[in-house]
Amino acid sequence: xxxxxxxxxxIEVSEVGFGCWAIGGPASLGKLQIGxxxxxxxxxxxxxxxxxxxxxxxxxxxxxxxMGHSEELLAKAFAGRRDKVVIAxxxxxxxxxxxxxxxxxxxxxxxxxxxxxxxxxxxxYIDLYQLHTPRSEEEYDQAVGSAGAxxxxxxxxxxxxxxxxxxxxxxxxRQVEDGFGSTIQVVYxxxxxxxxxxxxxxxxxxGVGIIPRVPLAYGFLTGxxxxxxxxxxxxxxxxxxxxxxxxDWVDRVDRLKPIAEELGIGMPQLALQYILASDAVSVVIPGxxxxxxxxxxxxxxxxxxLSPEVLxxxxxxxx
Numbered sequence: 001x002x003x004x005x006x007x008x009x010x011i012e013v014s015e016v017g018f019g020c021w022a023i024g025g026p027a028s029l030g031k032l033q034i035g036x037x038x039x040x041x042x043x044x045x046x047x048x049x050x051x052x053x054x055x056x057x058x059x060x061x062x063x064x065x066x067m068g069h070s071e072e073l074l075a076k077a078f079a080g081r082r083d084k085v086v087i088a089x090x091x092x093x094x095x096x097x098x099x100x101x102x103x104x105x106x107x108x109x110x111x112x113x114x115x116x117x118x119x120x121x122x123x124x125y126i127d128l129y130q131l132h133t134p135r136s137e138e139e140y141d142q143a144v145g146s147a148g149a150x151x152x153x154x155x156x157x158x159x160x161x162x163x164x165x166x167x168x169x170x171x172x173x174r175q176v177e178d179g180f181g182s183t184i185q186v187v188y189x190x191x192x193x194x195x196x197x198x199x200x201x202x203x204x205x206x207g208v209g210i211i212p213r214v215p216l217a218y219g220f221l222t223g224x225x226x227x228x229x230x231x232x233x234x235x236x237x238x239x240x241x242x243x244x245x246x247x248d249w250v251d252r253v254d255r256l257k258p259i260a261e262e263l264g265i266g267m268p269q270l271a272l273q274y275i276l277a278s279d280a281v282s283v284v285i286p287g288x289x290x291x292x293x294x295x296x297x298x299x300x301x302x303x304x305x306l307s308p309e310v311l312x313x314x315x316x317x318x319x
Contacts, residue, residue, distance in 0.1 A: 001055030001301045006086070006282045007182045007209020009161040011127060013086050015276055016301035017058030018051045018294070019213065019285035023073055024066025026234045029093055030101030035066065036287075037235040041073065043290055048077040050291035052085070054298035060185075060211070060285045062090035062132055063117050071120040079122065088128035088211075089117045090165055092143070105131055105142040107149025114153055127160045129153070130185055133167040140171050144180050165213065172199045176206045183282065188212035190221060190256065190274050190318045191249055200280040209282035212275050216268060216286050220249045223257055223267035255317040259310065265303065268293075272300035274314055 002015045023044035027035040048059075059078075061070045071089060078085050091113035096102050104110075114129060129150065134140040143164060153159045163183030166172045172184045172195070184203055188195045189212065203210050216222055218237050227250050231238040241249070253267070260270040268286065275284045288294035306314075 001057075001298065003057075004282050005209075006058075006128065006161070007163075008207040009128070009182045009209065011086055011160065013058040013283045014056050014301060015283060016056060016272060016298050017060055017211075017283045017285040018048065018056050019287040020059055020061040020070045020074065021065050022287040022289055023047065024061075024070030027064060027067045027069075028095070029064060030095050030099060032101060032236075033234055033239070034064065034236050035234060036237075037232050039289060044073055045077055046291050047288050047294050048073065050294040051288065051298065052077075054295060055301070056294070056298060057084070058086045058088065058283045058285070060088045060213075062093075062130075063113055063120075064090075064093045064132070068116070068120050071117055075120060075122040082123050086127045087121060087123070088130060089121070089126050090130040090132040091117065092132040092134070103132075103134065103139050105134060105139060105146055107146040110146050111149050111153065114158060118158065125158055125160060128183060129159045129162045130165045130183065131162075133165050134171060135167045140174065144175075144178055147180060150181075163209075163211075165211075169194055169199055173202060176202045176208055179206075181208075183209040183211055185211040185213050185285075187214045188275060189215050189217045190271055190314060191217045191252055193315070193318075196278070200278055204280035210278075210280045212281060212284050215275050215284045216271055217249060217253075220253055221256075221267055221271035223253055223260075225250055225253075227251075252318050255319075256314065259313055259317060263310070265299070266296050268296045269300045269303060270306075270314070272297060273303060273306050274311065276300060277306055277311055 003012050006013050022036040025039045131143045134143045150162045161182045163181035165185035286297045
């Protein structure tokens with residue numbers, strides 16, 4: 001597994017990481033389902049073990065993935081070898097006493113959430129702490145205003161570095177200008193390539209590490225879905241991928257499949273290698289529920305890079 005440096009943190013990470021959203025299981029914020037449906041912890045632990053065996057060192061989670069369960073699984077998987085992995089978590093979301101979803105990015109709130117995550121992870125430090133997708137300008141301003149509290153947590157040794165998992169792309173551009181933190185996590189995949197226009201080159205110039213999330217487009221870039229696919233109610237894709245988007249994504253992925261077949265690789269590897277072709281990217285974080293899925297993903301960090309000609313064919317086919 002090849003490695004890269006995580007932005008300006010100086011932390012070395014595997015090119016392919018492990019996104020721990022799905023293994024958290026069902027979860028909700030307010031009335032909104034944010035999980036991926038039921039999962040078996042035994043399968044999840046085997047998947048984490050397979051990732052470690054493949055040389056994956058970067059594991060990205062959040063306090064609301066399974067409402068803390070994802071963090072607890074990481075604690076169990078890496079007990080006794082915490083120093084062998086880089087753990088990133090996130091905070092900023094909560095269901096309030098009235099049962100409503102709120103985003104809070106005050107320094108006081110985040111400090112409490114960091115302590116909660118440390119307890120669940122059974123560790124005394126988090127390598128990278130990310131503010132979990134501010135949506136509005138007000139929320140972004142509050143997030144940037146928490147820098148003093150986060151710097152104190154770094155000074156105390158509870159965090160090694162921090163950044164933002166952005167919502168609107170404009171927040172990433174503002175973050176680069178503001179000099180807040182060391183990393184930007186952003187939705188970036190073959191079907192959603194908007195970050196290529198401005199964010200990736202600006203972040204690279206500023207030494208800010210890019211962490212593409214949803215790199216397999218909610219699993220669509222694995223090529224396993226059809227126009228008739230549906231999702232269970234506890235799976236966020238039942239509401240986050242409307243019918244029109246599902247049909248569009250399936251059709252675009254079908255145009256990509258011949259390229260993967262010609263190269264003799266699977267669709268997950270094609271999707272991840274496309275992202276890793278950018279030197280602005282520090283680590284890509286596909287999820288994986290089984291050992292085989294994890295091994296398929298990890299192959300992207302070992303295979304020869306895609307040629308410029310293949311990358312252009314991918315862009316043309318994806319539309």
